[in-house]
Amino acid sequence: MSAQVPGPVMVAAGCGGTGRELEPFSGHAGLAGLDLVTRSLTLDPRPGGPGPRVAEVPGGLVNAVGLPNPGLGHFLATELPWLVRAGVRVHVSIAGATMGEYAELAGRLSTAPGVAGLEVNVGAPDEAGAGLFEVREPYHAASVVAAVRREFPADRPLLAKLRPDVSRIVEGARACHEAGATAIVVGNAVPAAFADGRPGGLSGPAIATIALRCVATVRDALPAVPTIGCGGVHDVTSARAYLDAGASAVQVGTALLHDPTTVARLRASLSTPPSADTPEETA
Amino acid sequence: MSAQVPGPVMVAAGCGGTGRELEPFSGHAGLAGLDLVTRSLTLDPRPGGPGPRVAEVPGGLVNAVGLPNPGLGHFLATELPWLVRAGVRVHVSIAGATMGEYAELAGRLSTAPGVAGLEVNVGAPDEAGAGLFEVREPYHAASVVAAVRREFPADRPLLAKLRPDVSRIVEGARACHEAGATAIVVGNAVPAAFADGRPGGLSGPAIATIALRCVATVRDALPAVPTIGCGGVHDVTSARAYLDAGASAVQVGTALLHDPTTVARLRASLSTPPSADTPEETA
Amino acid sequence: MPDGPVHVQGEVVATKRVGGYRHLTLTAPGVPERFRAGNFVALTADGHVARRAFWVHRVRASSAFGPTLDVVMETRGSGTAWLAAQPVGAKVAITGPLGRPFALPKDAVSCLLVGEGYAAAPLFPLAERLRERGCSVSLAVSAPDEAHLLSALEARRSARAVTVLTADGSVGVRGTVADHVGDLVGRSDADVVYAAGPHHVLHAVAAAAESAGAWSQVAVESPTPCGTGLCHGCPLPVVGEDGVDRVVRACTEGPVVRGDRVRWASL
Amino acid sequence: MPDGPVHVQGEVVATKRVGGYRHLTLTAPGVPERFRAGNFVALTADGHVARRAFWVHRVRASSAFGPTLDVVMETRGSGTAWLAAQPVGAKVAITGPLGRPFALPKDAVSCLLVGEGYAAAPLFPLAERLRERGCSVSLAVSAPDEAHLLSALEARRSARAVTVLTADGSVGVRGTVADHVGDLVGRSDADVVYAAGPHHVLHAVAAAAESAGAWSQVAVESPTPCGTGLCHGCPLPVVGEDGVDRVVRACTEGPVVRGDRVRWASL
Numbered sequence A, B: 001m002s003a004q005v006p007g008p009v010m011v012a013a014g015c016g017g018t019g020r021e022l023e024p025f026s027g028h029a030g031l032a033g034l035d036l037v038t039r040s041l042t043l044d045p046r047p048g049g050p051g052p053r054v055a056e057v058p059g060g061l062v063n064a065v066g067l068p069n070p071g072l073g074h075f076l077a078t079e080l081p082w083l084v085r086a087g088v089r090v091h092v093s094i095a096g097a098t099m100g101e102y103a104e105l106a107g108r109l110s111t112a113p114g115v116a117g118l119e120v121n122v123g124a125p126d127e128a129g130a131g132l133f134e135v136r137e138p139y140h141a142a143s144v145v146a147a148v149r150r151e152f153p154a155d156r157p158l159l160a161k162l163r164p165d166v167s168r169i170v171e172g173a174r175a176c177h178e179a180g181a182t183a184i185v186v187g188n189a190v191p192a193a194f195a196d197g198r199p200g201g202l203s204g205p206a207i208a209t210i211a212l213r214c215v216a217t218v219r220d221a222l223p224a225v226p227t228i229g230c231g232g233v234h235d236v237t238s239a240r241a242y243l244d245a246g247a248s249a250v251q252v253g254t255a256l257l258h259d260p261t262t263v264a265r266l267r268a269s270l271s272t273p274p275s276a277d278t279p280e281e282t283a
Numbered sequence C, D: 001m002p003d004g005p006v007h008v009q010g011e012v013v014a015t016k017r018v019g020g021y022r023h024l025t026l027t028a029p030g031v032p033e034r035f036r037a038g039n040f041v042a043l044t045a046d047g048h049v050a051r052r053a054f055w056v057h058r059v060r061a062s063s064a065f066g067p068t069l070d071v072v073m074e075t076r077g078s079g080t081a082w083l084a085a086q087p088v089g090a091k092v093a094i095t096g097p098l099g100r101p102f103a104l105p106k107d108a109v110s111c112l113l114v115g116e117g118y119a120a121a122p123l124f125p126l127a128e129r130l131r132e133r134g135c136s137v138s139l140a141v142s143a144p145d146e147a148h149l150l151s152a153l154e155a156r157r158s159a160r161a162v163t164v165l166t167a168d169g170s171v172g173v174r175g176t177v178a179d180h181v182g183d184l185v186g187r188s189d190a191d192v193v194y195a196a197g198p199h200h201v202l203h204a205v206a207a208a209a210e211s212a213g214a215w216s217q218v219a220v221e222s223p224t225p226c227g228t229g230l231c232h233g234c235p236l237p238v239v240g241e242d243g244v245d246r247v248v249r250a251c252t253e254g255p256v257v258r259g260d261r262v263r264w265a266s267l
C-alpha cells in the first residue's frame, strides 16, 4: 500500500503555531481531519533567532524566525499527544544539520503514535544562517529524502519541501520522488533580505506567482510526480490556480498570520468542486 | 582607462518605452544625463508576445512582453539619434538566441555614435519562451559577456544582468566580472507564472527583498565586484537599501509604470548625500 | 501650454452616482488645459501597481476649484471599487492627458459618433469640437440597459440627431450597435464615423463605415498597465500604411486609430 | 461564553480625536464579551499582511450598536494611518481578545498601576476590576507631553490616588516614570505593580517593584506580526520558573508577564 497525498488544504510549516492556537479559528469542524505541518523540529530545542524576526514588505513578509522549537523529545511528550487527541493529521516537518540527524528524527517519529506523515525541510531560505544541512544541488535533497524514507514506513506520506527555484525544481522533484517522496511541496519562503541586508525568506501573496511557475513547470516535465503548491495561497482563487496548474494540494502559511480563519474557510470551499452557480469566496 | 559604473539611478530595460515617453515626466533637468537602459534589442525586429502581456499581482506585475523591439537597424537609424540629441546616456540592452548574435549586436553597437554602454540580458525570466540563449550555468552567462566584451571598447561600461538567484549569483557575478563586465546588474524579473500557468516574470516591490539578498551576498563574497541593484526600487528608502547593501547604483523599472516621475525624483534625491536635517522623500 | 502629459496629484471635488456609474470630478493641474477629445487619464488606485485608465468625459476650464475634468466610472474590480469610493477631498495621482485623440476633419463634413456604455464619454467633447467646426453631428449612444446609458441630454446641443439604443429595449430603440450601425451610417450620410466601446462594437462600426465608404476613427480599450507608453504591455495589432502587419502600443499609438487599420481577428 | 479569541468583521461606530491620539469605538461580535484587562486586539490595515496590535481601552457591554470596544491609537506608519482614518461605518477585521491578561490578586491588596502614553489604556479597565475586588488602587499616567497623556478623569472613580507625569512638565509632575517610580511604589505601599508602556518604562517599573519587594505584572509591547501565536515572530526572552532562560511568544505567553521574569538586557 503506497502512501496517499494529503490535502487538498494543509497548514504550512511554521505558520500554525503549536497547532492549538488554530483551534479557536477552526470553525464547526474544529481541528479534526486538519492536515497540519508542524513547525520544523530539530533534535535539540532551539530558541530561534533574535528580533525583529518578521518584517512586513509589499505583498508579503520577510522572516528569519530561526526555527524556534522545543526539540523532538519535548514535542513528542507534550504537543503531539494534544494534536492527536484533537484529531489533527500531524505531518511533522523535520530539519537537521546532517543527514544523520534527519535519519534519527525520522526513525524516532516512525514509532511515535499518531504521526500521519513527515515533511523534510530541504529548501530553507537561509540554510547556512539556520545551521541546516545545505542543499546546493538537487541530489543533496534527494539523499536526505532517501535517508528519511529508509526510517519511515512506506505507507505513510513523506513530503519533500523544495525551494521555488524554476531552474532546479524539475531536477529536484524528480530526484526526491525517485528517492521515495510521496509528493513534492513546491515552495518555501524565497531567499530574501531584510531592509538592512540581513538574510531572511519572503512569503505571502508576493511569491504566489513564483511558486506557481514551478508547479506548472513540474507538471509539464513530470506529470506523474504529485506536487503540493505552497506560497501566497490566501483565498479560493489563489488555491485553485495551483490546483489548476497540476498541484494535488496547497499549503497555507502567511495567510494564516493575516487571517487565522483562512484554512478553515478554504477547507470548506475546496472540499466541494466549484459549481457554475455558487459564487466562490475570494478575498 | 577602464569604464565607469553608471548611476546612481538608471532606467531599467524595457520600462522606459523608447526613451521619448519619459521626457514629459523628467522635470527641469529633462533627459540630459539620464542613464537609460533601452528595452532589449535583437538583431531582427520582434513584434512581442500576444496579450495579455502584463497582469497585476499583490505588490507587483507579472509580464511576458516578449521583447518587442524594432530590431537593431531600425533602432540605430531612428531611436538612437533622438536619444543622443536629448542628451541621454544610452545603455543598449542586447539579447540574442546565440553567442554569435550577441557578438554581432555588440560589434555593430561599438561603432554606433553615442552609445554610452551595453547591457547583456542573460537572465530573462523565460528565456526558452522568448527564444533567447539559455543561461543554465553561470559560465554560459560569462561566455556571452566575453564574446560581447571582445567587440565593445574597454573604456565603455558593459553591464551583465543576472537573475536574482541567491544560489548562483556569486558564481555568476564572479564569472561575468572576470569575463569583462564592468558591473553586474543584480536583478531581473523573477521567473513566475500568470494565474493560468503561462510563464512570465515577476517585478515590482514584491521582489525588492529578493534582489537585495543577492546584492548583499555578492558584496560579502566579492567586495571588489561592482553591482547595480534592480528590483522593486520605487522610492529613496528602497534605493538606499541597495546602496547600503553595497550596490553602486540602482535601476528602476516597474515603479516607472506606476509613476513615470519616479526616476526624475530619485535622480534629484540621490545625487546629494542624505543629511540629517533634510527629510528625504519616501512613497 | 507645453505639449505632452503631466503626472500630478489630483483631488476629487465632486462625486455622484448616476445610474450604474460613478461620475467623478477631479482637479488635475495641467490636464484639463491640455485635453483633446479621445484622450484618457491614468489614475492610481491605492495598493495597486498598474494604473487604471478612464476616458475624459468633459473638462471645465474654470470652476470654483479651477480647471477640472470628469470621468465616468463603472466598478469592475478592486481598483475601480477603490476609486469610485473616494470621497470629496481625496487625493488621487493622475497622469494625462494620454493617448492620441480623435483626428478632426479639415472640412465641415458629416459625422456619426457611436458609443457603448461608459465609453460614450469621450464622444461628448468630440461632438462639441466637431460642431464648432461646422460639422453635422449624429450621435448614437448604446448600452445593455438604461442604467448603463450615458445621458445624451446635453449632447442635443451639439448633435443634429441622437439615437438611443438599449439591448433590452428599456429605453430608446431595442438592439445593439451591431444591429443598427449599418442603418445609422446610411441615415446620417456620414463621411466619418467615430466610435468608442468594446472591441466587438468597434469592429462592427469599422466594418459598416468601410462598406459605406466612410472613414472611421475608433477608440480602442485594451488593458493599459502603465498608459504612458513605457511598458509595451498594451499590444494593438494593426496594418501599417505600408500594408505591413505591426503591433503598436494601444496607449501611445492609440487608443484612437483608423478602424480599417485594426487587425480585429488578432485582438 | 466559550474561551479563546475570535476573528470577526468589526465596524467603526465612533471615531474621535483626543489630543495626540485617535479613539476608535468598534463593534466586534464576541470580543467585548470575552475581554479581560490586558488583552489586546489585532486589526487588519488595508494592503498590509501583518496585523496591527492595540490594547483594549474599554468595553461596553451594550450600546446602541451592541457590545463595543475602544482602542486608543497613535499614528506611527501607514498601517495606523489607515486605521486612524477609517470613518464611522468602515469595516475592519478584528481578532481578539488576544494575549494573557493581567493576573488579578486573590486578596484585597494595594496596587500601583503605571502607564506610559497610549499604553496606559489597558490600566483603566484593570483599575475597575481591582477596585471591584476591594484593592486599593493608585494610578500613574505618564507621557512626553499633555497631548499624549490619557485623561485620568474617569479613573478617579476607581483609583484612590492618581499621579500625572509629563516629561516636559506641561501638566502634572515633570519627569519620567524612571524618575518617579521608586517614590510611587513606596508612597502607594504597593503589593503589586502593574505597568504598560515601552520596554524601558517596564524595566524601570520591574526594578523598582523588585527592590520594594512587590510583585510586578508588565504588559510588554513587542512587534507582533500575527498576534495569535502562529508565527513565533514575537520573541520575548524570559527566565522560566525553573531558572532556565527561554524565549516565549510575546503575544501568547505574554503580553503580560511577571516583570522579574523578563531578560530586559536581551530585548
Ligand SMILES: Cc1cc2nc3c(=O)[nH]c(=O)nc-3n(C[C@H](O)[C@H](O)[C@H](O)COP(=O)(O)OP(=O)(O)OC[C@H]3O[C@@H](n4cnc5c(N)ncnc54)[C@H](O)[C@@H]3O)c2cc1C
Residues within 6 Å of the ligand: B055, B056, C040, C050, C051, C052, C053, C054, C055, C056, C071, C072, C073, C074, C075, C076, C077, C078, C079, C080, C081, C118, C119, C121, C220, C221, C222, C223, C224, C225, C255
Ligand atoms: C483607454 C481606456 C479607457 C477607459 N475608460 C474607462 C472609462 O471611462 N470608464 C470606465 O469605467 N472604465 C474605463 N476603462 C476600463 C477601466 O480601465 C477598467 O475597468 C479598470 O482598469 C479595471 O480595474 P479594476 O481594478 O477595477 O478591475 P480588475 O479586473 O480587478 O483589474 C485587473 C487588471 O486588469 C486591468 N483591466 C481590467 N479590465 C480592463 C479593461 N476593460 N480595460 C483596461 N484594463 C482593464 C486593470 O487595469 C488591472 O490591471 C478604460 C480602459 C482603457 C484602456
Ligand SMILES: Cc1cc2nc3c(=O)[nH]c(=O)nc-3n(C[C@H](O)[C@H](O)[C@H](O)COP(=O)(O)OP(=O)(O)OC[C@H]3O[C@@H](n4cnc5c(N)ncnc54)[C@H](O)[C@@H]3O)c2cc1C
Residues within 6 Å of the ligand: A055, A056, D040, D050, D051, D052, D053, D054, D055, D056, D071, D072, D073, D074, D075, D076, D077, D078, D079, D080, D081, D118, D119, D121, D220, D221, D222, D223, D224, D225, D255
Ligand atoms: C500588544 C501591543 C499593544 C499595542 N497597543 C497599542 C495601542 O493601544 N495603541 C497604539 O497606538 N499602538 C499600540 N501598539 C503599537 C502598534 O501596534 C503599532 O504602532 C503599529 O503596529 C504600527 O503600525 P504602522 O503600520 O502604523 O507602523 P509601521 O512602523 O509602518 O509598521 C511597520 C511594522 O512594524 C510593526 N510595528 C511598528 N511599531 C510597532 C510597535 N510599537 N509595536 C508593535 N509592532 C510595531 C507593525 O505592526 C508593522 O508590522 C501596540 C503594540 C502591541 C504589540
Ligand SMILES: Cc1cc2nc3c(=O)[nH]c(=O)nc-3n(C[C@H](O)[C@H](O)[C@H](O)COP(=O)(O)O)c2cc1C
Residues within 6 Å of the ligand: A012, A013, A014, A015, A038, A039, A040, A054, A061, A063, A065, A067, A093, A121, A161, A187, A188, A189, A202, A203, A204, A205, A207, A230, A231, A232, A233, A251, A252, A253, A254, A255, D231, D232, D233
Ligand atoms: C513565520 C514563518 C515561519 C516559517 N517556518 C517554517 C518552518 O519551520 N519550516 C518550513 O519548512 N517552512 C517554514 N516557513 C515557510 C512556510 O511554511 C511556507 O513554505 C512559506 O512561507 C511560503 O508559503 P506562504 O506564502 O503561504 O507563507 C515559515 C514561514 C513563515 C512566514
Ligand SMILES: Cc1cc2nc3c(=O)[nH]c(=O)nc-3n(C[C@H](O)[C@H](O)[C@H](O)COP(=O)(O)O)c2cc1C
Residues within 6 Å of the ligand: B012, B013, B014, B015, B038, B039, B040, B054, B061, B063, B065, B067, B093, B121, B161, B187, B188, B189, B202, B203, B204, B205, B207, B230, B231, B232, B233, B251, B252, B253, B254, B255, C231, C232, C233
Ligand atoms: C514590462 C517590462 C518589460 C521588461 N523588459 C525587459 C527587457 O526588455 N530586457 C530586460 O533585460 N529586462 C526587462 N524587464 C525587466 C526589468 O528591466 C527589471 O529588471 C525588472 O522588472 C525588475 O526591476 P523592477 O522591479 O524595478 O521592475 C522588463 C520588465 C517589465 C516589467
Ligand code: FES
Residues within 6 Å of the ligand: C223, C224, C225, C226, C227, C228, C229, C230, C231, C232, C233, C234, C249, C250, C251, C252
Ligand atoms: S500601457 Fe504601458 S505601453 Fe501602453
Ligand code: FES
Residues within 6 Å of the ligand: D223, D224, D225, D226, D227, D228, D229, D230, D231, D232, D233, D234, D249, D250, D251, D252
Ligand atoms: S505575533 Fe505571531 S506568534 Fe506572536
